[in-house]
Amino acid sequence: MTKSKQTTSSSATREALLLAGERLIAENGIDAVSLRQINTAAGQRNSSAAHYHFGSKQALVRAIFDYRMERVNRNRQSKLATVREQSDGRPEPRQLVETLVYPITEEINNSEGGSYYIRFLSQAIGHPQTDTNKYSENLPADAASNAFKQLQQAVPEIPKLILGQRFGLMWEMIIHSLADRERSSELRARTQDIDQDLFVSNLIDTATGCLIAPVAAGTLTKLRQKK
Numbered sequence: 605m606t607k608s609k610q611t612t613s614s615s616a617t618r619e620a621l622l623l624a625g626e627r628l629i630a631e632n633g634i635d636a637v638s639l640r641q642i643n644t645a646a647g648q649r650n651s652s653a654a655h656y657h658f659g660s661k662q663a664l665v666r667a668i669f670d671y672r673m674e675r676v677n678r679n680r681q682s683k684l685a686t687v688r689e690q691s692d693g694r695p696e697p698r699q700l701v702e703t704l705v706y707p708i709t710e711e712i713n714n715s716e717g718g719s720y721y722i723r724f725l726s727q728a729i730g731h732p733q734t735d736t737n738k739y740s741e742n743l744p745a746d747a748a749s750n751a752f753k754q755l756q757q758a759v760p761e762i763p764k765l766i767l768g769q770r771f772g773l774m775w776e777m778i779i780h781s782l783a784d785r786e787r788s789s790e791l792r793a794r795t796q797d798i799d800q801d802l803f804v805s806n807l808i809d810t811a812t813g814c815l816i817a818p819v820a821a822g823t824l825t826k827l828r829q830k831k
Contacts, residue, residue: 618657619671620646623717625654626668630723634665634731665734672711672721679707680747688754697758698812700751705778705808709800712782719786726783729776759816763827766819774811781807 624646628637639654639661646653658664683703687695712718728734752771756764785803 614657617646617648617653621648621654621657621664622668622671623720625664626671626717626724627720629665629668629727630720633727634661634734637661639664662733665728665731668724669728672715675715676707676711677747679710680704680751683707684747684751684754695754695758697755697816698808700755700758701774701808701812701815704748704751705804705811708778708782709804712786719789722779722786723783725779729779755815762816762819763824765827765830766823767815770815774814777814778807778811 621642625637625642628642628645639658640651642654642664643651648654650656654664658667680703683706684700687699687703691699708722712722715721752768755771756767759767762770785800
């Protein structure tokens with residue numbers, strides 16, 4: 605076997621492990637899945653294939669995150685650039701939220717295993733040993749961070765600390781809401797279906813509202829006390 609064929613085979617094995625790990629974690633949670641189970645689900649006869657490629661389960665979780673996020677981040681960068689251009693560099697808050705949400709829904713709808721991707725994310729962000737905030741630090745240009753900086757300019761009346769907390773809460777709401785919708789799709793006959801475009805648009809409305817809501821006097825008092 606030539607070096608090129610070996611590289612292609614190794615890359616295919618790695619991707620198969622990533623997709624299998626993503627699916628199993630999405631369905632069962634991080635702690636309920638072993639590297640051996642992922643090997644089997646990926647069709648690997650070598651029981652140490654996952655360990656060879658990733659070293660540990662936490663490293664595999666990180667690799668699954670990176671596998672999707674690099675593409676999602678590029679999509680966000682593109683949408684963010686378009687929004688800035690169309691708004692003369694002064695995007696509205698809802699436009700910024702759109703640049704964050706639509707790349708996720710496009711990954712869910714248009715890529716292999718996309719439904720498992722969002723459910724994997726919902727498992728990862730809630731796990732005590734998985735800090736997904738640090739994962740984004742290695743991106744060459746984190747579009748979410750850029751969107752947050754522009755959001756600060758769009759709503760300067762909201763203190764940075766408060767806006768940062770809201771931004772984190774917004775992320776959790778978006779990810780868990782989309783993941784819950786994907787889970788319920790398997791039980792659609794027993795649930796009330798809501799048009800996906802309507803669901804996502806309303807989710808963006810809700811997320812935007814959370815970000816730009818007026819800060820209560822009591823909250824501002826507590827913020828001053830903190831300082």
